[in-house]
Amino acid sequence: MLINELSKRTGVSIATLRYYENYGMFKGVSDEKVRTNNYKHYDELVVEKIEIIKGAKEVGFTLAEIKDLLENWHSEQLSMEKKIAVVNSKINEVDAKIHQLTEVKKLLARCIEDIENGMC
Amino acid sequence: MLINELSKRTGVSIATLRYYENYGMFKGVSDEKVRTNNYKHYDELVVEKIEIIKGAKEVGFTLAEIKDLLENWHSEQLSMEKKIAVVNSKINEVDAKIHQLTEVKKLLARCIEDIENGMC
DNA sequence: AACAACCATATAGTATGGTTCATACTTTAC
DNA sequence: GTAAAGTATGAACCATACTATATGGTTGTT
Structure with missing residues (x-):
């Protein structure tokens, strides 16, 4: 899915998602077959990660802490x-x-x- | 007690305590009898409030939310x-x-x- | 082809929750 | 009485976590 759908699926704004991706919380992949653009695609695993981010943030974990967790996990x-x-x-x-x-x-x-x- | 003792009792830095007081989380009182200074005194109730602030912050409540609670409480x-x-x-x-x-x-x-x- | 809707990147601005610094007065210890 | 330590105030500064804005390319529809 593209970022728009990801945003709708997770309830997190596109701007925030880009911020998270830039921060290194997860990564979308550009389709190798399509050279005309570099639109990034996100899979179900990303959705899951965002659910973790949302929950963990809500109870006081910082992005740095959550990033650390997600990084090690995969x-x-x-x-x-x-x-x-x-x-x-x-x-x-x-x-x-x-x-x-x-x-x-x-x-x-x-x-x-x-x-x-x-x-x- | 004065701010130094309050800091030691609660484990919160003097700078942060002043920030909290300024923010309106609690109030110290100047001794009316002493006119030479305006040192502020804090009582046990303030200590209790700070314990609430610490705990609530740790689990993701904002200062604004905690302030609201403490304000209504008293x-x-x-x-x-x-x-x-x-x-x-x-x-x-x-x-x-x-x-x-x-x-x-x-x-x-x-x-x-x-x-x-x-x-x- | 034209126009809206969508995507990417970069940069700047904002809000929260502090910390540090400068200045100045007060108290305490020697 | 003087130096050290404590207190108050205000302003500047900082990190975190976004949010907005500007710019430019892409896709899809008509």
Whole structure:
């Protein structure tokens, strides 16, 4: 698919997609057979990566962190074990964030108590 | 306590604390009795607020969102019911983020599977 | 062929969340 | 009383993550 469709599929603006591609988050490929243009094509894997980017961003990961993850995930250089280690370490970070969120929730629950007790 | 102690208590740099105060996240008070300076004093409530800021930031809330929460929490203008409603809506957002994180976790788990199956 | 709609690249501008710096006054320790 | 450390204010600066704008080529429709 071309960038327009990719944008519609993912809900991410074309400008942002280009920014991401330029940043190195993923890569579209130009059709070798067509020499008249250099339109880039994106496949389902790119869609998946963008879903990861969206989700991870929403919960506070930076593009640099996400890029690092995605890069390792599809690297030819790395052994299967190393790739798995990278992804697993990200899963641990996600767990840490879930823990952090439950802490915030506790603080907010205490806020409610304080309000109910007229303490603020 | 003064800003130096506040910084040490919270682990947030003095510059950032001033930035937060300036942004309206909380307010220190100058001692009325001391007219020679306008050093600002911060109490335990400020420490608590900063803990909320830290936690909420870490999981992707913006300062504007957090400010909104903190402002309502200690507003004299709002009824107890409204305050509780504001905090509860934030708790719902936290739950939504937890859900989002579990989705990301699923995607990452699928990454692992893909890697194990040699699909990338 | 002409016109809209689409694609690519480059550059500049914007918003957020800070950090650094310059200046100046205050307190504390010696 | 003087040097060192702490505090306040304001402005400049910086990184991240976009967003907009300008320019020019391509495709598709009529």
